[in-house]
Amino acid sequence: MLTPQWLDQLRSRITLSTLIGRSTRLQKAGREYKACCPFHNEKSPSFTVNDEKGFYHCFGCGAHGDAIRWMTDHQGLAFMDAVKELAAEAGMDVPAPDPRAARAAEKRDTLHDVMAAAQEWFVHNLAAPEGEAARAYLATRGFDGHTMQRFGFGYAPEGRQALKEALSRFPEPMLIEAGLRIAVEDRDPYDRFRGRLMLPIEDARGRVIAFGGRILAKTKTDAPKYLNSPDTPLFDKGRTLYNLHRAAPAARQSGRMVVVEGYMDVIALAAAGIAECVAPLGTALTENQIELLWRHVEMPILCFDGDAAGQRAAMRAITRALPLLRPAHSLRIVRLPEGLDPDDLIKARGAKAMEELLGEAQSLIDVLWEFERDAHPLATPEDKAGLKARLMEHVDSIQHPDIASLYRRELQDRYSAFAFPRRENRWEGGNRQSFQPRQRGGKWQPGRPAPTPSSPESLERLRKAMAGGSRDALSNAVLAGLIRWPGQIHRHAEALARTSELDPRFSTLLECSDATDVLESDALATILSANGLEVPGTAEYSGLRFGFLAPDADAQQAAAELSQAIDLLVERPVLEAALARATARFENELSEESFAEQQRLLKRKLEFDSRLRQMANRHAS
Template sequence: MSLTPAFLDELRARTSLTALVGKTVKLTRAGRESKGCCPFHNEKTPSFYVNDDKGFYHCFGCSAHGDAIRWLTDHQGLPFIDAVKELAAAAGMEMPAQDRQSAERAERAKSLHDVMQAAADFFTQQLGGSEGAAARALLDGRGVSGATQRTFGFGYAPDSRTRLRAALKDFGDAMLVEAGLLIQVEGKEPYDRFRGRLMIPIRDPRGRVIAFGGRIIGEGEPKYLNSPDTPLFDKGRTLYNLDRAAAAARKAERLFVVEGYMDAVALAQHGIGEAVAPLGTALTEAQLERLWRVVDVPYVCLDGDAAGQKAAIRAAQRALPLLAPGRSLAFVTLPEGQDPDDLMRAQGPGAFEPLVRSAQPLVDRLWQHELAAEPLTTPEQRAGFKRRLGDLVQSITDPSVRAEYQAEFRHRFDEQFARNRQPFQQRTPFYPMAQRRPGQKWTPPPPPVTEDAKRVGAAGGIDRVLAKAVLAGLVRHPAEIARHMEVLGGLRLAEGALGRLFEAVVDVALEDRRGDPLDSGRLVTILARSGFDTVAHDLLRADTMPYSFTRAGADEKQARDDLDEAIAILVARPEVDAALAEATSAMKARFTAEAFERQVALVNEQRALDERLANLVQANEDARALGLEDD
């Protein structure tokens, strides 16, 4: 089948978007458009508009946007081709002819859907019979109400090798094997896959049964048995309860990922319908993409035991390469040894919501996991910690998100170890710079650089304007010098007066061993003795610089945070520039797709750093405009 752009354009032209959306959303006329409350998020004042002339809908509250096809895929949960078929039928258009193989696959899939529904009906009937008493007792013992049992379609597979096969004999053994309902062993008769189990239907986003999960009744292994992969069912791409949870999630503006079927069922029974579960495996990339099609930041809410938390960190690590601006994960930590089903039965939804409100962002979960991985008392252990953080950052594909994680981890690392380290005189073995002879001037050691990096350094390397602003910030906030000693010590600062003054500032902070805090006045006095009186006073008067940390009267915490960010940018930019120079040189020597992608990624990193610097300037201007700075 070939869906040409001309066919799709004609389909959109023949479809009244207002009539289509109006089937489920109450719309009123607003000039040439129609408006209503957005179905994708909760709102009381309408901000959702439908424009028939232009053929699209748009929400000014949550930015949901699309055409008729997108409406059926996003709102109704239909696959793309099914959405096109439904619109074509309504518009009286013939679908393009299928080739023979496509037609056969479509017909076989339709027949398999019929098989799976027939099996679901059989299992449901058995649950209500005398043989289903033990399964009903299991559900009753777990507090699953009759209404919930009917909603989720629970059933029972009799403890027999032939009952289902006999009940569905009209479909033929071959189709039952293909649907995963029978097991075929060469040379033997096929037999029922599910026997003596509580049966849980697994549905696709349209609500059609595509597989089953069977829970054993009593003792035995495996506790849960899922259907094998079939033409209808791909375990790694399917999420249990997505057909019901998607609409609830868009309304609640949140979506939970829980560990198992019964967790999703328990939450739904207590009014939290926006929960899905993977099918006995760790979250896959395909499942993560499905989650992000519903909400930007799903909540991962796995069991509170060690296995559940290990699965949570695997999900965090697997999500990293797929992150994009605004798209992430959050983590709900349950009490140790409890899952959502236990929590709901013991305490109800009132105990769940506080846990959701204290959910961890992805960056916090990753940081805490690596921080607790091993002791961090020696330089080697801290270097290993830093390397692990770097490996996580490098796995992020999106350059802007990668740059933000790099800056965030660097900031946290500096905060963590600046706070925990001993005073300078007790750290001599860890600081070669502190082993100087009396009166010897400290010079920051040059970082190892390639020839390309040297050329970049000769062309400028360090941003002199930003370096001057950072130096002004350090003079105005001298307590910050010690916190950033190691980071700044690795920089090759500009030559001339600026570089000499920086070295002097660091020298003063390193040699000052008095108990009193080092304030700006005392720092300037000490610098004046070394001939830096004029330039130091000029830096303190640098109110023309567009940063909070260079200005008198700025909010102290904001100034410190902005100074941290400026130093992170100052450090990162030469590294990115040098790497870009090397990538460009490699491109000139030999063009490859990998080299080109590397060059593009580094250019994007440069832009991201420029944007971060611009944000510092804008935040300062906004604060001044709003009068947030002291006079």
């Protein structure tokens, strides 16, 4: 049996660039290789191969995969043939098949025969006189003959035993196991699908594994409008996306994948020329389905109705996606106009309107913020505190430490701007000076002192504090952390490169990361000293008691906290530069706008210092 662990070991023993380089000309580009994509025609390289991460990716057509995927998609091998060829190259023995798994596979193949026969029968019924009502319904939807044939529409007649009689060559237990018949106690089994327009549900290879049926008779008010097959040895609805085998090739061309709520929406969009659409099958989007989408595109677009039910569906998907988020992989969300599904929108406004909506898809964090902000009244401090608690609860569910840190910062900024809006600095009477700008120019009238947020002396103190030892202490603490946990240097290479102008020691650490596969703390300290660079001592960051510097620090927690500290280190010079520019502008203009900008940045600076103190003293005894 091929376990996930065995397959991971196989992938780790294959150098992907060597494998792909046999048929595609690769060019070294930093830590990666690049080439013109072998999956589509292009003039400039957008195809990359990353040996460290073990995958290839094309930014043009979206082709993505590992060594096994390369052998199946590019070389045209079946999965097991690809595994055997790679195993031979890696010097690994393919595990002997489990007899029980072999018997299960044989049963699945037999069930595939049952499903293929059922599909053939349903299609035949649609063309027969008894399929007139189903054909009339399809005519109202505007589906042409090509669409009907492409998606395999069929019809299940009313009789409770019709399918059993048509598929009499298969034994009753097989029909039940395939989900086509229902067995109940004290009664004869009967057909699951009766009086319904039928649609086949296919796997990634285009084989029928289940069915969906839409009721046609309006008199059956107690029957569900849509009915899907139950889970069977062939069909797991939580791991299946309708139309994926058609949408995946289209997605490689367009670079996007659209997820709609039902299979009739998929077909309506495909008929309008938007072919890269899939749908879950009667359930909210599952974790397995999200991972399945990410195998094809990094940012699938989820399309939901604009009503309250659609918003709740979007939040269910977001809640399931948050723990899974990883760099460059997320979701985008589109909300349709209320009362319209994709088919209605296309009929009313045309395919262009749908394309425009897809082009305006919101990010996951935007939808999360708007949903929680609008979920409850926010009239009292307690209400606002509840909003912050809900937002941070979502952040806490994110497993990736860098993404969690960025979400926390972004949502806290949005919350602060919402909960503490900037107040106008204008007073009437009393002992306070009035802020009275001129009608033109926005400057204070002569003879009226401006409400100075900082005197020249305090502004100078601010500049000295910004350029002083607190930043050096943070740099020294991060450097000490990287020396102690050298495996984190490569992970934060991009962020650390931005700090090199502030401290050349970071450049040296990055060069060490490029030069060798294994970094050791003692070696890094020696290299810094040999280059005339000072190794940070504890006295240089004694005021910052970060957890990743504690003697008993846990590696996983240390990695998360070091990531947060690096975020602070990168953010600080950007914030300080913005504040310095705003201060200079305020001193030159004395305008209301420049005053407000400086106050906003001063507040951000205070919040930054507070975050730094909280983090640095989290482990103080």
